[in-house]
Amino acid sequence: MKTYIYSILLSLLMIVTSCSKEDNCDNPVDCLPPETQSGVGTFGCLVNGEIFKPGGSQFSGPTQQANYNIDLEGELFFSLIAINNNSNKAIGINISGIEIIEGDAYDLRYDEQNSKLVIYDSGSSTYETGRDYSGEIEFTKFDDINGIISGKFWFDAINEKGEIVEIREGRFDMKYN
Secondary structure (H helix, E strand, O other): OHHHHHHHHHHHHHHHHOOOHHHHOOOHHHHOOOOOOOOOOEEEEEEOOEEEOOEOOOOOOOOEEEEEEEOOOOOEEEEEEEEEOOOOEEEEEEEEOOOOOOOOEEEOOOOOOOOEEEEEEOOOOEEEOOOOOOEEEEEEEEEOOOOEEEEEEEEEEEOOOOOEEEEEEEEEEEEEO
16 A cells, blocks of 8 residues: 555655646747647747646636627627736737728737727736837637637737737637637
């Protein structure tokens, strides 16, 4: 019995102290999920060169979600949200009034109609795109029959202190509601 308990403890110790795939990446981009287009439920990007992926407890709700619906004003509305509950960080991209077309790219620059809201929440500060800080989202797959939406994105955002965050190499492949 002691041998069995020691074996379990040793196994747990090895799991806890072993390196994750992220620890072994020479290039952080290699640790991001691959760019797929089958609705496998992936999301990832680099935030100032550091890896960001959703994760942690889903007790308060999903850690990633994509929606493409009609909003209260009757316009098409796209939203993409990813939350890492372990680090209290989140990314959100919301765009109203666009019809998604596979292969098209859309500017993420703030506009006067407030039809775009692009944020990065670092847990201690919120960064948003603006007139001078923008980005782009490209939809590489849009399958309305099977509810699959995939794409790539990047953006620069600024907080109220004037600090800038660079989001790069963003990719997602999800089912949408």
